[in-house]
Every structure is written in structure tokens, then in C-alpha cells.
Amino acid sequence: MSEAPMTIRQMCDAFGVTPRTLRFYESRELLFPERRGQQRLYSRADRARLTLILRGRRFGFSLEQIRQLLELYDPAERNITQTEAALGAARERLADMEQQHRELGEAMSELRQQIADGELWLNNLKSDA
Numbered sequence: 001m002s003e004a005p006m007t008i009r010q011m012c013d014a015f016g017v018t019p020r021t022l023r024f025y026e027s028r029e030l031l032f033p034e035r036r037g038q039q040r041l042y043s044r045a046d047r048a049r050l051t052l053i054l055r056g057r058r059f060g061f062s063l064e065q066i067r068q069l070l071e072l073y074d075p076a077e078r079n080i081t082q083t084e085a086a087l088g089a090a091r092e093r094l095a096d097m098e099q100q101h102r103e104l105g106e107a108m109s110e111l112r113q114q115i116a117d118g119e120l121w122l123n124n125l126k127s128d129a
Contacts (some may be wrong), residue, residue, distance in 0.1 A: 031050060
């Protein structure tokens with residue numbers, strides 16, 4: 001992407017989000033577009049932040065978690081603190097997702113068994129009739 005600022009419409013087209021989504025992220029202090037009258041102009045940094053926000057949401061992070069990680073951005077220290085915090089949060093989220101996956105697998109197995117039992121019961125009723 002170029003260095004030139006993008007309008008809200010260009011951002012929506014580039015990232016597949018709605019203007020409402022961008023304004024919401026701005027209200028939550030996740031994005032900081034330049035304002036020229038009624039127009040919002042998004043910088044390269046805003047685009048990078050939006051990429052991280054959307055990735056974080058996809059992985060199930062809360063907006064507050066994302067905001068806290070974004071606030072750690074500090075190129076002067078080569079983003080070591082931000083990267084360490086992001087890795088820690090990612091490990092925790094992955095552990096949560098793996099637990100949810102196990103629980104979902106167990107629930108699916110139980111549901112399959114319930115369906116099989118129900119079908120067997122129904123077939124027995126029909127054959128007795």
C-alpha cells in the first residue's frame with residue numbers, strides 16, 4: 001500500500017469493513033485518523049493498526065486486549081515489549097482455543113450418540129407398529 005492517506009471509503013474497500021466499523025474503532029481509541037473537516041484520512045500507521053485489529057478479532061481477542069497491545073508500540077526499543085506481550089497473549093488465546101476445541105469435540109461426539117440413540121429408538125417404534 002502507498003504512503004498516501006486513505007479516505008474512509010478507500011479503507012472500507014481495502015479491508016472489507018464498513019464505515020461504521022472504522023468509526024467504532026476510532027471511538028474505542030484504536031484508530032486515530034486525521035480529520036480535515038468532515039473527512040477522515042487514514043495514515044499508513046492506521047492501516048497497520050487496522051490490520052492488527054482485524055487479525056486480533058479473528059483470533060478472538062477483545063478490543064481491550066488489542067488496544068493494550070497496540071499501546072505498547074515503541075519503535076525506539078524495537079517493539080520488544082509489544083512483541084513479548086503479543087506472544088504471551090497469543091499463547092494464552094491458543095490454549096483457550098485448544099480447550100474449546102476439545103470441549104466442542106466432546107459435545108459433538110455426545111450429540112452424535114444422542115442422534116444415533118434417537119434414530120434407533122424411532123426405528124424400533126416404527127417396526128413395532
